[in-house]
Structures are given as structure tokens and as C-alpha cells.
Amino acid sequence: MDFNDTAEENNFRLEVREWLEKNAPKDKKIGGYDSIDVEESALERAREWQAKKADAGYAAITWPKEYGGLGASSIHSVIYSQEEAKYNVPSGIYDIGLGMCIPTMMAWATKEQNERYVEPALYGKEIWCQLFSEPSAGSDVAGVRTKAEKDGDDWLINGQKVWTSGAHFCDFGIIVVRTDPKAPKHKGLSFFFLDMKSPGIDIKPIRQISGGSNFNEVFFTDVKVSDNQRLGEVGEGWKVALTTLMNERLAIGVPKSADYSSLTQLAKNVILNNKPAIKNDLVRSKIADWYVQSEGLKYTKMRSLTSLSKGETPGPESSIGKIVSAPKMQDLASFAMDLQGAAGILNDPDIALMHSIFQNQWMSAAGYRIAGGTDEILRNIVAERVLGLPQDIRVDKTVPFNELPSGR
Template sequence: MDFNDTPEEAKFRSEVREWLSANARQRDTSNAKAGVSTKSEAERLVRAKEWQAKKAEAGYAAITWPTEYGGLGGTSIQSVIYSQEEANYDVPRGFFEIGLGMCIPTMMKWATPEQNERFVKPALFGEEVWCQLFSEPAAGSDVAGLRTKCERDGDDWIINGQKVWTSGAHFCDYGIIVTRSDPTVPKHKGLTFFFLDMKTPGIEIRPIKQISGGSGFNEVFFNDVRVPDSQRLGDVGEGWKVSLTTLMNERLAIGGGSGVDYEELLKLARETELEEGPAIKDSNVREKLADWYVQSQGLKYTKFRTLTALSKGQVPGAESSIGKIVSGPKMQDLGSFAMDIQGQGGILQDGDESPMGAAFQNQWLGAAGYRIAGGTDEILRNIVSEQVLGLPQDIRVDKNVPFNELASSGKK
């Protein structure tokens, strides 16, 4: 039992290290997690595209993809090793994960060879950014309940409706979308899937302001948006099957929780005075600190167990499914508790006055969204209980009912 690389892994790691040190700047660890980039999104996107091109040129942008798509034809463990090493460098992140993690894998499975020839490489090299258009105001966890409709018109389809929570839609070039082609059949059977140019006339993108103040998401409106039938992925009515390809990649694409953790809480507890003395001497503070330390370590070593399976060329066990169930509430509770330690001053969300640039306040606000994005805490528990423990699915009252006869808000 050890954490050592195999000789092949060690060789790959040293190649990666050499390449990174020649091409990127080491992260400043003295100002690790609290640091927030002051650059505008547009500036960061330019930098991200440059970095992505460099990475793709070296083969590290898609390590597990086959070489004909510009990948390295490597293993999952190599991909993990690259990420581990890249984490030590100050490189732009957060623009290509959805496109390369979810959209392009869906294209690779369902689009024609000519289409993949056209789209995969520009996405990989960061020239074109992709988004995913699934969720709707009335279709969140129950995404198959979506209402955006598509109607055939000669060689084209006309799309009308609204999508929501679309990350990055405002800077994306292309998107994948699932729509309802037939409302007279049960919900999973009447869906059809397309990819489209986000500049197509009739698409209107409006940012959503989150409670944290940021606007990473958008509402996307479709008014008579014309999409050629050649951009359909999968058969008419088979859109759910195509969606599953995307959704299976979602859990891989949604990263683990980052942000302030027990280390920052320890620092805060040492530096903050409570009525009876330093917070670190308070037994309640110590118990909470220990609980979150143990959860963090538990997640870290759970990941190591998964990596062990990958390293041995085995399929990882179900243990990796626990990550977001633990990290979401932990981020929220830890942020909240750290604010409690700050007493009345805890309400300040002030980069100068609040400890660590208001990192705890920011995390407390942001974590409320993290517990919902990419599968709510509740949906993830359903997944664990059904897919890991083998418990029965919920009884689905909508399973065999035509979509247009289902009960919904405002129509019972």
C-alpha cells in the first residue's frame, strides 16, 4: 500500500512537469485559494484560448481521446496525473470544461465523420467554445420534462422556447440542444437533439444574476430559430438517448469543490478572538474543525482509491459518487460557521475588512448554487441509492402518459 507512481506513470509525470515548467508559471501558493482574478471575463477568455491552443499542440488538452481527434490516446490515470501537475500552475480554467467534457464527446458519438472533422479540432484548440442547452424553467432535475419545441419545415427544423442555466452561452460559438418534437407521446419518447451555431438568428441570450452577484449562467430564448436537419444528432424522437451520452459525461466534467477549507478555518480560528479567548481554544470550534478535516481527508483518499483502480487498469468502484454529496454541504456549512466565528462582523462582505478577502462570505453564498448545479443533493442521493445500492426507482406517474396530458404547474 503506497501512493507511488508506477515507473510508466513516473515517466509520464516528469514529461508533464518538464513541459509545464517550460510553458506556464507556478501558482503563487502564498495567496492560494482566496485569490480572485481581477481581469475581465473577455480578457480571461483570450488568455484561456491561448493556453488551450498551446496545451492541445502538446497533446495534453485531451489525453484520453484517440489520436485521430487530436488526443494523446492515453489512459485515464495519465489524464489525472496531468491535472494534478497542472493544478500547481497559474493557468486559466473554466471555459472549455463543458465543451470538451460533455458537448464534443456527444458529437464524437453521434455526429457524422465530416462534422467531427469540422468541429472537434477547433474545439480542442480553443478556437470555438461550446455550451449545453438542456435545462429549462420547468425542467430542472426532471430535464426530460422540457418544453422547447422543434417543428419540421422542409429540410430544416424551427425551434421555439427557452433554456436556462446555460453556462457561458454569451461567449460560446456552438451549442448542443435537446427539444420536444412530439408532445403526444410520453416525455422520454418525443425528444430530438441538435447542435447549432449560437449566432443563428432568433437566439437571444440574457445573463442571470446569481445571489452571489456573478453571472456565469444565462437564459437563452429561441424565437423561430432555423436549424438544418443535417445538424440533428440521433433519430427523430431519440433525443433522450443522445442526452444520456452528455449526462453520463456530466459527473466527470463538473469538478470537485474547491474554495476555503479546514486550513483556512484553522487560520481564522487562530486569528479571531471570541469572548473567552482565541477561537481555536473553543471546544465547539475544535470539533467542527476536526469534522471538516476528516471529511476533506475522506474525500481525498476516496479519490486515491479511484485512482488506484485506474492505475491498475480496472473500472473504479462506485465510491466516487459520494464527492459532491459531501463537498457541497461542507462548503456551505464551513462558510457559514466561519462567519459565525466572526460574530457581528461576519455580515461584512468586504474584501478589505473581512478575513481572507471575504472568502468565507463568498463561499457561503456560492455554495447554495453548488449544491444544485450538475445534480442536486437529492438527485445525487437517488443516484447512489438506485445505481449503487440497487434500491427501486421511484414510481413514475408520468411514465406512460403523453407529455401534453401531464400535470404541471398551473395545469393540474
């Protein structure tokens, strides 16, 4: 048992290190985009870095060579990410496009379309977004109501999408829409890709409870899309969407957050019952619990990487990550605020302890428990796909979509 690279992996790591040392920018943190206000200059830096990576083959390590990838395995992709993380390079902007949209295109679009779209995406010249969620289709994403109606050889899209990351600076998007409201839910869907600059698309930022804006609402009014931008057959959009959603689990994770070590640091510096909080048994017990969870996830990842390294598919254990980490983010932050007493309410980084990392984390964690699969949906997935328990009864499976009760 060890965490060491194989000889081949080590060679690749050294190769990557050498390339990064030569090519990665060494100036201060450029960062990804954690706000809606991505300036043109930040996008430009991201494009430059993406193009460099694409030239070297590192932009999509696992893609086949004909699409500009390296044709290497997932473990190589992990090794590259580990090494790249040591540098302050732009990140995040291409994750959804290259992680979800383009793999869907590669699976369903024509050869000519892929020749047109894959390379510019890989080189960062064109950015893609994903348009699935709607105000009334969240966990039940197949319940979308945005409709596409035939208009000669084209389709007209009307409706609203929501929680779309990066929509305002994206060039293209993939979208799942309802083309037959009389068919049962899953059977009336079709799937398209479209130009985000098309007339009739209106993009508005969502303001989250944290005050930040990482997502958009996208409104469609008679947006014209050519039939040859349809992926999959009419009425079989759900099948295409599953390709995207399968890749979502790979593309969406939980960000690095304040963990047991930050809590330990805080506990050494605040007083509880006349002694440092770190001396308090309840505090120690909580730190131990979160240590065990964090380390458990860390070593679960090592187990998955071991499978990848052997060329095997990781076991189902990799599905527990967000179920454990998202509530931990929230609970740990809440506990850390409690240790600050009445001052725990402060959210001004200039005066709050530890620059209000816990307060900020507490706010954003409420969203991470929902994004990319709620705690509850993820437990259903573990129960059904890992343990083999039956699906819940679906009352909407055979009923025409337009006859389903819709609530508010």
C-alpha cells in the first residue's frame, strides 16, 4: 500500500512539471470566476492559458487524439490537475463546456459539427454553457416546460432556464426542451445546441442569498434554432441529457473550504467557559468528527485513484463525496460561528475573526447542498444505483405531461 506513482505516471508528472514551469504564468493569483463580473481582461487571460494547454495536449487529456486530446487515461488527467493546482492559473471558465457540453456533442453531433465546434472550445475561443434547470424543474429536471415548436425547418424556443453558469459570456449552449407536451414527461423532450447570441435570448444575473451572483436566468422569446442543431431524435432528448448528466458528476465538486484545521486554529484563539475553546471536550469531539469525515473523503479519493491507476472504473464509493462534504461545510461553519459568541454574527472580513471565512462558508454551503444534486437526491442515487433498492413510485411516468398537476 502506498500513494506513489507508477514509473510511467511519474514520467508523465515530471513532463507536466517541466511544461508548467516553462509555461505557467508566475504572477499573482489570477483566479477563476467566482462572480458574475468576469472582466474581459480576465476572460482574455483564461483564453490565452487555455490555448497554451490545448497546444500541448493538456486541455483535454482523456479525449481522443483526433479531437485534440492526449488519448491518455483519467489518472493522467488527475496528475495534470494536481500539478497545475500549484500555480495561479485561470480556472473554472471552461469546466462546464469541456466537462459536459462538448462530451455531449462528441457523442451526439455529426462529424462536421464536431469538426466545427470541438477545436474552438478546446482552445478556449468559444465558451459553452448548459441550459437544463428551470424554475419548476430542479431535482426533477425532466420536468422542463421551456418548449420548442416546429416552424418550417426550424424550431422556435420559448420559456425560461435558470441557474445557468456563465450564460452572459458564453458563445454556445446545450438545451433540453419540451417538444411534445402530450407525451409523458420523459418522452416529450428534445435536445439542441444553440448560439447564445441568437435574437430573443435575454440573460439576467441571479442574486444569491450570499449577495454574490454566480448564475443567470435565461429567457427565450421565439428563439429560432435550426433543426440540424438537434442532438438525437425528436422526443429522445432525455437520452441525450443523460450523457450530459453522467458527465456532471465528474465536472461538479465542492470547493476547498474551511475544514477541521481552520476550526482548530479558531478554537485555539477564542475563549469558552474561561479557557481556550480547544480545551473544551465538545469542541474536541466535533473537531475529531470532522477530521474523520475529511480524512475519510481524502482516502476514499485515493481508493478511486488507485482504480484509475490500474485502468479500472472507480467503485461506487466515489459517490459519497458531496453528500458528506456539503453538509460538513455548513455544520462546521455554523459551529465555528457559535464559538465566536455574539460576534459570530459579524460578516465584515475586516473585523470578523479569520476574515469571516466561516460566515461566508455558512452562506455558500446552503447552496452547495443543492447544486448538482441535493443531499436527498444523492441519497436516492446511492440507494438505487449502489445498493440496488427500488425506485420510488413515479406517479408521472405514464401520464401526458400537460395533464400533470403542477402546483405553483
